Amino acid sequence: MIPALLLPAALAALLAVAVPLAIHIARRTETRTIDFAALRWLNPNPKPVQRLQLDERLLLAVRIALIVAIAVALARPVLRPSGDERPVVALAPGIDAAQVPDDAARRVWLAPDFPSADHAAPPATADLASLIRQLDAELPAATPLTLVVPQTFEADGGRLVLSRKVTWKAVPTTVTPSAKPERAPPALAVRYAAERVEAVQYFRAAASAYAESEQTPAFDAAPVDQPLPGGAQTLIWLSGAPLSDAVLSWIERGGVVLLADDAPSPVEGSKTVVWRDAVAEPLALEGRYGQGRVLQLTRPLAPKSLPALVEPDFPDRLWTLLDPPPAPARVAAQDYTPTLGEAGPALAFNPHPIDLRPWLAVLIAALFAGERWLATRRNRAVMA
Structure with missing residues (x-):
C-alpha cells in the first residue's frame, strides 16, 4: 500500500x-x-523574572x-495499491488470448475491473475507449502498456490521448459485429393555415420520396385546428399562430416539431443552428422543450427565400433535420492509434x-x- x-x-x-x-x-x-501576615513587609511590586514557561x-x-x-x-x-510493475498487455474481449505471447507480462482483459486474461473472456463491451483511458490512468507511469484491439471497434468520439507511449496492435477478432438496424424514415404530419396550403406540397413530395414503390407515403396534412394522428412523432407547423396546448403537451412527451419562421416558439432557453446553406447562413434553429425538440426555420417557406425546398436533396436534409442519424461509432484501429498527451492525476481512476x-x-x-x-x-x- x-x-x-x-x-x-x-x-x-x-x-x-x-x-x-x-x-x-x-x-x-x-x-x-x-x-x-508576613507579606505586608515585602515589596508589593517586585520585578518579575522573564522566562518562557x-x-x-x-x-x-x-x-x-x-x-x-x-x-x-x-x-x-x-x-492505494502499489500495483504490479510488470509490463501490461490488455486484450479486447473477443480476441483469442492464445495468439498473444505471454513474454512474462501481465495480461488483462479490457473489461470492468480488468480481469486476468488467464480466465475466460468477458462479454464484449462498447466502452473500449473509456476502459483504455482508465487503464492508462491506473498504471504506474513507468509501466509499459500494450493494447491488443480488434481491427474495427466502437469509439466514443475523439482520438485517444494517453499519458504514455503504448504498443498498439490490431488483430482479427472472433466476435462478429452485429448489423445496425436500418433507420425508418419519419412519418410526416403537417398542420397548416389556409394561406400556407401551397407550402404543403414540398413536404408531400418528401414523404413520397421516403416511400418505396407502390407504397402509400406516411403523410398526414390537415388544418391547424385538427388533432394529430395517433403515434405521430414529427410535426410540420405551417402557421404563424401559437401552438395549441395539446401540441405543446405532445412535444413535452418527446415529439419533434418544425415551425414556420414566424410561428411563436415555446423554447425559452438557448438555441443552436442545425441547418445552414451553402454560404453558412443559418436555415434552422433547434431548442429543447420538455423531452422534445423544437426546430424553427429562419426563412419563409418559399423557393425564393429558401431554395433548398426545390433541391433534389431536400428530402434527405429534412430527414436529417427531423431525425439526426447517430454519429459513426465504429472506427478502424489503424486510424485510432493513441497519441501521447499530458498525464492526468495519479489517483484519478484509482480502482480501490x-x-x-x-x-x-x-x-x-x-x-x-x-x-x-x-x-x-x-x-x-x-x-x-
Whole structure:
C-alpha cells in the first residue's frame, strides 16, 4: 500500500497549530493568591523574572495533535495499491488470448475491473475507449502498456490521448459485429393555415420520396385546428399562430416539431443552428422543450427565400433535420492509434483506494474528548 493525499493543499491548515501554542505561551494557568501576615513587609511590586514557561504540556500536546489530525483529514488521505510493475498487455474481449505471447507480462482483459486474461473472456463491451483511458490512468507511469484491439471497434468520439507511449496492435477478432438496424424514415404530419396550403406540397413530395414503390407515403396534412394522428412523432407547423396546448403537451412527451419562421416558439432557453446553406447562413434553429425538440426555420417557406425546398436533396436534409442519424461509432484501429498527451492525476481512476478519513474521524473524536477532559477536570493543576 502507498499512502497518498488527494488534496495536499489542505495541509496549509497545519498553520493553525500556532494558535494553541501562542495561547499557552501568552496565557498562564490561572493563579490563586494566598494572603498571610508576613507579606505586608515585602515589596508589593517586585520585578518579575522573564522566562518562557509552558504550563500543562500534556493538554498542549493533545490540542496540537487534534489540529494536526483535522488538517490531515482535510487533505483526504488514502492508501492505494502499489500495483504490479510488470509490463501490461490488455486484450479486447473477443480476441483469442492464445495468439498473444505471454513474454512474462501481465495480461488483462479490457473489461470492468480488468480481469486476468488467464480466465475466460468477458462479454464484449462498447466502452473500449473509456476502459483504455482508465487503464492508462491506473498504471504506474513507468509501466509499459500494450493494447491488443480488434481491427474495427466502437469509439466514443475523439482520438485517444494517453499519458504514455503504448504498443498498439490490431488483430482479427472472433466476435462478429452485429448489423445496425436500418433507420425508418419519419412519418410526416403537417398542420397548416389556409394561406400556407401551397407550402404543403414540398413536404408531400418528401414523404413520397421516403416511400418505396407502390407504397402509400406516411403523410398526414390537415388544418391547424385538427388533432394529430395517433403515434405521430414529427410535426410540420405551417402557421404563424401559437401552438395549441395539446401540441405543446405532445412535444413535452418527446415529439419533434418544425415551425414556420414566424410561428411563436415555446423554447425559452438557448438555441443552436442545425441547418445552414451553402454560404453558412443559418436555415434552422433547434431548442429543447420538455423531452422534445423544437426546430424553427429562419426563412419563409418559399423557393425564393429558401431554395433548398426545390433541391433534389431536400428530402434527405429534412430527414436529417427531423431525425439526426447517430454519429459513426465504429472506427478502424489503424486510424485510432493513441497519441501521447499530458498525464492526468495519479489517483484519478484509482480502482480501490482505501479512504483513511473514517479512522481519522475516530481519532479526532478521541482527541477532542481527551482535550475536554484535561481542560475541565477537577484536579487540574492550579499555580499558587
